[in-house]
Amino acid sequence: MLSARALSPGAPLQILDAPLPRPQSGQVLVQVKACGVCRTDLHIMDGEIPACRYPVTPGHEVVGIVHEGGTRFARGARIGIPWLAWTCGQCEYCTSGRENLCERACFTGCHVDGGYAEYVVADERYCLALPERYGDAEAAPLLCAGLIGYRCYGFAGAAQRIGLYGFGAAAHVLAQVARADGRRVFAFTRGGDSAGQRFALECGAHWAGGADEMPPQPLDAAIIFAPVGALVPQALRAVKKGGRVICGGIHMSDIPSFPYAWLWGEREIVSVANLTRADGERFMSVAARLPIRTAVRTYRLEQANEALGDLRAGRLSGAAVLVPGG
Numbered sequence: 001m002l003s004a005r006a007l008s009p010g011a012p013l014q015i016l017d018a019p020l021p022r023p024q025s026g027q028v029l030v031q032v033k034a035c036g037v038c039r040t041d042l043h044i045m046d047g048e049i050p051a052c053r054y055p056v057t058p059g060h061e062v063v064g065i066v067h068e069g070g071t072r073f074a075r076g077a078r079i080g081i082p083w084l085a086w087t088c089g090q091c092e093y094c095t096s097g098r099e100n101l102c103e104r105a106c107f108t109g110c111h112v113d114g115g116y117a118e119y120v121v122a123d124e125r126y127c128l129a130l131p132e133r134y135g136d137a138e139a140a141p142l143l144c145a146g147l148i149g150y151r152c153y154g155f156a157g158a159a160q161r162i163g164l165y166g167f168g169a170a171a172h173v174l175a176q177v178a179r180a181d182g183r184r185v186f187a188f189t190r191g192g193d194s195a196g197q198r199f200a201l202e203c204g205a206h207w208a209g210g211a212d213e214m215p216p217q218p219l220d221a222a223i224i225f226a227p228v229g230a231l232v233p234q235a236l237r238a239v240k241k242g243g244r245v246i247c248g249g250i251h252m253s254d255i256p257s258f259p260y261a262w263l264w265g266e267r268e269i270v271s272v273a274n275l276t277r278a279d280g281e282r283f284m285s286v287a288a289r290l291p292i293r294t295a296v297r298t299y300r301l302e303q304a305n306e307a308l309g310d311l312r313a314g315r316l317s318g319a320a321v322l323v324p325g326g
C-alpha cells in the first residue's frame with residue numbers, strides 16, 4: 001500500500017510502498033477514504049513535538065471503511081480515527097475523566113501510524129461513528145479541527161462574544177457552531193488578509209479584522225488557533241475583566257513578556273490539550289444535528305507535501321484533505 005512517511009524531523013514526507021498493516025486483537029484495519037491535514041502534522045515534520053516517534057505516518061483526521069478486525073463495528077462501516085489513539089486507563093488523569101492528559105497516551109500519526117496511507121490500523125475503542133450527512137472528505141476536518149475547536153469552545157463557557165485568532169480549519173467549523181448557539185464570533189486573521197476575513201464572514205463571523213486590531217467591543221473569551229505566541233498578549237488586551245484566553249494549538253512560538261496590567265482583572269490564560277472519547281461523542285452529535293459546511297481542498301495522497309506546503313504558506317481557506325486514489 002502507498003503511504004506518506006516522516007522518516008526524520010526536518011525532511012519532506014517520503015511517498016513509499018509499505019506492507020499492509022495487520023490488526024491485532026481489539027484493532028480494526030481501515031481502508032482510508034480521506035485524511036485531513038492538520039497543523040500538528042507540520043509540527044511533527046518539523047520535529048517540534050518532542051514525544052513523536054520516527055519514522056511515522058502522520059494523519060489523525062482519518063475517515064475510512066472497516067476492512068477487517070475488531071468487534072465494535074461491522075465490516076464495511078464508515079468510521080473516524082482521531083488524534084487520541086490509546087490511553088492507560090489507570091493514571092490519575094484517566095481515572096478522573098481527563099484521559100486527554102494521560103501520562104502514557106498514544107496519539108495517531110505521532111506515536112502510531114496515521115492516515116496518510118491507503119490503510120491504517122486503530123484501536124477500535126478510540127474510533128468514532130460519523131454522521132451520515134457528510135461526505136468522506138467533508139467529514140475529515142471534523143475529526144481534529146472540529147473536535148479540538150469544540151473542546152476549546154467548552155473552555156469559553158457561556159461567553160457571548162468570542163474572538164477566534166487564526167481563521168483556518170478549526171475556526172471555520174467552530175464559527176458555525178457558535179453562531180448556531182447564538183454567540184457572536186469575532187475573527188482575527190493575518191493583517192491585510194482580506195480573503196481570509198471575507199471567508200470568516202461567510203462562515204458566520206459577526207466581525208473580521210487583522211490580529212493586530214482591537215475588536216469593536218471587548219470580548220468575553222478568545223481562542224487562539226494560530227501557532228503564534230505574540231497573539232497571547234494581543235488577545236488578553238481584547239478580552240474584558242474576568243475573560244479567558246484559550247490556546248488551542250499543540251505548539252506555539254514563545255509568548256513575549258507583557259505588562260501585568262493586561263492580565264489583571266481576573267483574566268485567565270489556559271491551554272487545551274488533546275481530546276477525550278467523550279469529547280468526540282459529544283461533538284459528533286452536534287455535527288449530526290447541525291449542517292456544518294466544511295470547506296475542503298482535496299489532494300491525492302502522493303501530493304501530501306504540496307498540501308502541507310499550502311497549509312504552511314496560508315494558502316488555504318478551510319482544510320486540506322488527502323484522498324488516496326483520488
Ligand SMILES: [Zn+2]
Binds near residue numbers: 090093099102103
Ligand atoms: Zn492514563
Ligand SMILES: [Zn+2]
Binds near residue numbers: 038039144145
Ligand atoms: Zn490535529
